[in-house]
Amino acid sequence: MSLPPIPIAKPYVGAEEEAAVAAVLRSGWLTQGARVAEFETAFAAHVGAAHAVAVTSCTTALHLTFVALGIGPGDEVICPSLSFIATANSIVHAGATPVFADVDETMNLAVASVEARIGPRTKAILAVHQVGLPAELDQLRELANRHKLLLVEDAACAAGSSYRGNPIGRPVGVAACFSFHPRKVLTTGEGGMITTADAQLAARLRRLRQHGMSLSDLDRHRNVAAGYQREQYLEIGWNARMTDIQAAVGLVQLGRLPGIVTRRRELASAYGRAFSDHAIIATPLEPADRQSNYQSYVVQLRGHTGAQRDRIVNRLLEEQIATRPGLMAAHLQPPYAKTVTAALPMTDRFGDESLMLPLYHELGADGVERVARALDLACREAG
Ligand SMILES: Cc1ncc(COP(=O)(O)O)c(C=O)c1O
Missing domain, CATH: 3.90.1150.10 (Aspartate Aminotransferase, domain 1)
Known part of the structure; x- marks a missing residue:
């Protein structure tokens, strides 16, 4: 008798996610709306962050974070080479240059190697929590502060992990970026989230994910009493909206x-x-x-x-x-x-x-x- 196959990974989803998706489909509002706002609030509360901004993926989360932080052409960001290629790509998407540092025996950034790579063009350190194990955040933050650099966390794999008793996502650096791809512990099919303590950064990220619009779709439809509100396009943004279908799945997954x-x-x-x-x-x-x-x-x-x-x-x-x-x-x-x-x-x-x-x-x-x-x-x- 042959034994059943053992796959490398399998998302853990069930009837509750199915029901949540069905409810969104019946509601008539499919894209970024009330469920996304609810998921953001719940995720922020779960990790202990002031703000959470949902987007389409972690790659997009990292890219938009670099743009919102003003990191671009001529700037360098130190990151590990030992990571999924999206880590380095997100820096290039913003127009900046990745500089690869080595890892230590935990597979996370070796602080001494990061320090050795700091130069006049360095603007930020991108720390990856490799396959869910938190990087040495306190030492990296100290290093970043000493050299006046920004610390960004690639927390793609790290929803539910913790560092010194604090959930990953409670800001240590300026922002932490998560992935909800099906290979991740919490999945929405595809999706991403940025958590931050910085209200201005969160507001800019909300604008950048929605074509640079001054108002979200939800705001325009919600405030009927205020009369028709005409949006403005304050800068060139992207379409990085998570859908309410994904967020409904995310809310159930967060509980699990x-x-x-x-x-x-x-x-x-x-x-x-x-x-x-x-x-x-x-x-x-x-x-x-x-x-x-x-x-x-x-x-x-x-x-x-x-x-x-x-x-x-x-x-x-x-x-x-x-x-x-x-x-x-x-x-x-x-x-x-x-x-x-x-x-x-x-x-x-x-x-x-x-x-x-x-x-x-x-x-x-x-x-x-x-x-x-x-x-x-x-x-x-x-x-
Ligand atoms: C460390 C790391 N960063 C970024 C990403 C990209 O995430 P996403 O697929 O949500 O864009 C991944 C995905 O596997 C990853 O492992």
Whole structure:
């Protein structure tokens, strides 16, 4: 009897999300409206931020944040290369230049490497909370303050994570940007959110996401008593509106978030126990002052790179288990081939040796055990 396939990830959505979507469809208001406003308020309250601005994706959230902060041509932003390519792309979208710093053993920015990259054109540090593990925020904030730089958080993967007891999204830097792609812990299909303590920044972001308009659609329709209100277009913006359909899903997902994170942490602990003291498989680090939501579970295959890692991935596929080789390094991709980059030894190591294992709400202890057994065997076979 063949065992069921184990995918790499699976969104946790159900009847409540279905009902919420149906209610929006019946309401006649589909795009950014009351549900988006409600989702923003609930998300801001959940993380402890004064403002939350919903947009179409985290890439857009980062891009608009840089524009709103006045970061553009001639400016440099320091970020990790070891991240999904959207991190670096968002800087380029704003017209600025990414400067790649190395990571430490947690896979997050190494503060000393960031400091070594600071130059006269540096305007900001973009810290990624890699696969949900918060970056060393206090040290990065101290560094940013000392050099009069802005600190922006790429919190794409980090809804439900916390740093020194505070939820990610409670502003440490000037803004934190989230993704709600289905591979993320909280999903709206596609979507993004910016949280900030800065009311002016939030207002500018609201304008930029809606073609530079002075009024939102909701304001124009809500204030019927005030008579017809003519909008103005105060600057050139974008269409980065989240829909009410997405926000309705997001509201349900936000209620589920603590339970989803608890389950993911239990599954991560089970992987940790299965691989403790393993000769080849090294489990991810989680310093005592931070909690990861384990958006992904990434192990390192010590000394098993290239063809050996591919053999392991394919061997697991034969067992119907999906894994993904490595975290990507943007500096090795064609668009950044000409970017002058100092040596990034830890980035290269993680890029070569890391392997993403399946982790999703319904995986269960049995699933973890099956993956762990198959991976152990595949490593031994790969030599
Ligand atoms: C670290 C990081 N930043 C940015 C993004 C982009 O998010 P989105 O797909 O919502 O644009 C991702 C998506 O995987 C990511 O992992």
